[in-house]
Amino acid sequence: MNLSDLLTGLKEKGLKLTPQRQQILRVLLAAEQPLSAKELGMLVNRRFPNVGLGTVYRTLDTLKQLGLVNETVFPGGGRRYELCREHRHHLVCLGCGRAVAFPFCPADCLAKIAAANPDFDVRGHSFAVFGYCGKCRKAQA
Ligand SMILES: [Zn+2]
Ligand SMILES: [Zn+2]
Secondary structure, three states, X not given: OOHHHHHHHHHHOOOOOOHHHHHHXXXXXXXXXXXXXXXXXXXXXXXXXXXXXXXXXXXXXXXXXXOOEEEEEOOOXXXXXXXXXXXXXXXXXXXXXXXXXXXXXXXXXHHHXXXXXXXXXXXXXXXXXXXXXXXXXXXXX
């Protein structure tokens, strides 16, 4: 997925592509790690100093609704965002916030959930594993 594909897709979905929104997408596209809204805002502010955190949150909400952005919610309430490229999940470190992707789904678990809720039309899922990475564990020891 590149920026122009993404922008064309958004235009088709009727989203107004302001320069600020385009910059948010550019930053998300370039990011190798899921970003918090604050980090995202800071990176966007390098080129657009006037973009407030409110705009960042609103844009993330819109992108989330369109299924273009994936949100990981931390047990402590923090949230990180990344573009949905290929479908994948993450091991997320509670110490440093780093996320390592793994390319498979908790299929057994999803099948059980679907079987237990036959009325529910499942359209997607999110799943993350939280813990402490090797670096953070060493720092704690
Ligand atoms: Zn860590
Ligand atoms: Zn999955």
